[in-house]
Amino acid sequence: MARSTRESILTAAAELMRRRGYAGVAMKDIADASGAPIGSLYHHFRGGKVQIAREALANAGAAYGLLIPAVVDAHTDLGEAVQAVFDQAADDMAASGLVNMCPVASVAAEVADTVEELRQTAGEIFDGWITGGTAYFVARGVDEGQARDLTTAVIGGLEGAFVMARTLRSVEPLRAAGRVLAPQYRGTILAVRERVR
């Protein structure tokens, strides 16, 4: 159960960055939140702050990539599945005090034009989400082109609604996005599938 120092540093960094972005988090903040002293941060991550951010984003990206399939798994109607994804996000965000935004978009928006390494890492995560989501929907019988557009739009819709929700202090944008996106997929029945992965 005892997580390694390395792991707790990454967890703390991801948690802080999803709230305050990249520049808004100081190495000292990560040290304090993780319980490790500054020296340990540089011991475990020679590349300093950028490296910590890269690994923290990659971890968070992998974790978040599982969420959409997990929610959709419980549904056979695609419209209901889409609505459930946005409602689940709204519930999670409300439960965590309107703070539950993934760190990937937060950091990506901020550094896309300044820290090339981080842009690239975030880009790979988005790519992975799109590829993974597309494969998931294809495995459940959706046409590939449509699966890709849907996945891209859902991810973009979630990220945009997260920003609005935090700023407006209301999860209504998430629910509205669900209400708008879901109806046209109602009646599209998802195939049962072999366990993927």
Place this chain on the structure above:
Amino acid sequence: MARSTRESILTAAAELMRRRGYAGVAMKDIADASGAPIGSLYHHFRGGKVQIAREALANAGAAYGLLIPAVVDAHTDLGEAVQAVFDQAADDMAASGLVNMCPVASVAAEVADTVEELRQTAGEIFDGWITGGTAYFVARGVDEGQARDLTTAVIGGLEGAFVMARTLRSVEPLRAAGRVLAPQYRGTILAVRERVR
């Protein structure tokens, strides 16, 4: 034609912040980009960096609020209008080297939990966009609830797709969002209306 010093400071700040966010822009950067020395920034904006950001966001917010109606004005089919909004955004972004993201979301995502005054300003801008967009669609015959959801989803979809587009260095997410959102509104005919405002 000669803009005031005040105005050029705000323009420079908005331009920089839409690319680098709030923390990523230094007062010196704004001074250099606007041509005004540091002292002038504090002369015109007693509230320092936060005040400059607030006014820059408010200006940009007002300007961006006109864009969606301007694009939709040219259409009578709501589905075509929605597609046109996303395609226009994609074209603009491509034309400007994938950098044309509005500063409101950039800054909002970063400071929503840390600089309350900026969160509030950004929140007012989102509110204004939603209210204005809803009124516009209602004036063209759309049901109020649907108009509000559509406006919210379009704004969120644009902001999320902007982040993805910059990060992936491709405008494809914007076009995908349009392809997903537009179809269900195809066939909904917008009413001609008296000039609004």
Place this chain on the structure above:
DNA sequence: GTCTATAGCGGGATAGAC
């Protein structure tokens, strides 16, 4: 109202004892 110089602070990063 314009501009320079600088104060004062907090940032990332490092060295080196333990």
Place this chain on the structure above:
DNA sequence: GTCTATCCCGCTATAGAC
């Protein structure tokens, strides 16, 4: 592998000459 002390730089903001 842990932790402290410290360096150096760049940031916001101010003072005050012009």
